[in-house]
Amino acid sequence: MKVINDNGCSWINDLRPRTNIKILSSTENCEWLIIGAGYTGLSAARKLSELNPNQKIILVDAQLAGEGASSRNSGYLVDTTLNDGFMLNKELENYKKKTDIYQLGIKVVKKFIKEYQVDCDWNECGKYFASSKNRRY
Numbered sequence: 001m002k003v004i005n006d007n008g009c010s011w012i013n014d015l016r017p018r019t020n021i022k023i024l025s026s027t028e029n030c031e032w033l034i035i036g037a038g039y040t041g042l043s044a045a046r047k048l049s050e051l052n053p054n055q056k057i058i059l060v061d062a063q064l065a066g067e068g069a070s071s072r073n074s075g076y077l078v079d080t081t082l083n084d085g086f087m088l089n090k091e092l093e094n095y096k097k098k099t100d101i102y103q104l105g106i107k108v109v110k111k112f113i114k115e116y117q118v119d120c121d122w123n124e125c126g127k128y129f130a131s132s133k134n135r136r137y
């Protein structure tokens with residue numbers, strides 16, 4: 001399998017090139033094959049390994065694992081987003097449910113970081129919304 005990385009991404013090009021690249025070169029058998037090593041694929045792999053510790057899981061990615069959107073994003077873990085689409089009070093209950101899911105996600109990540117002592121510059125600085133407009137004096 002040839003690894004084709006996105007050389008047009010400045011976020012990736014700014015970093016030192018990685019060398020510990022493993023390329024799948026032989027025929028392998030496994031119980032689980034996961035395609036895509038972003039958040040979704042990695043979470044699936046971790047959960048599957050917890051549930052089936054004796055089964056073989058192969059995780060493949062068309063690019064370098066850990067260099068796509070999931071690791072080169074802005075790094076914010078938030079309990080709400082700007083574009084939730086909830087505009088009316090009658091949608092408030094759904095909005096609250098969504099916020100609960102976000103908060104649960106943050107709790108799970110925090111627990112994971114503590115449990116595995118992940119060095120990731122965790123910083124609970126909160127979130128600020130601001131707006132501005134042109135004013136003529």
Ligand SMILES: Cc1cc2nc3c(=O)[nH]c(=O)nc-3n(C[C@H](O)[C@H](O)[C@H](O)COP(=O)(O)OP(=O)(O)OC[C@H]3O[C@@H](n4cnc5c(N)ncnc54)[C@H](O)[C@@H]3O)c2cc1C
Nearest residue numbers: 036037038039040041061062063068069070073074075076
């Ligand atoms: C610039 C930027 C900033 C962002 N900032 C934030 C933020 O601050 N906070 C936040 O929560 N979210 C942020 N996001 C969104 C977040 O990064 C994505 O929602 C998240 O990475 C999606 O994860 P994923 O695992 O679903 O997909 P991806 O991370 O895209 O992973 C999919 C993987 O599958 C691989 N793949 C695709 N097709 C194939 C194939 N056919 N064969 C093999 N491999 C394949 C890809 O190479 C990729 O590595 C940001 C996104 C971007 C682009």
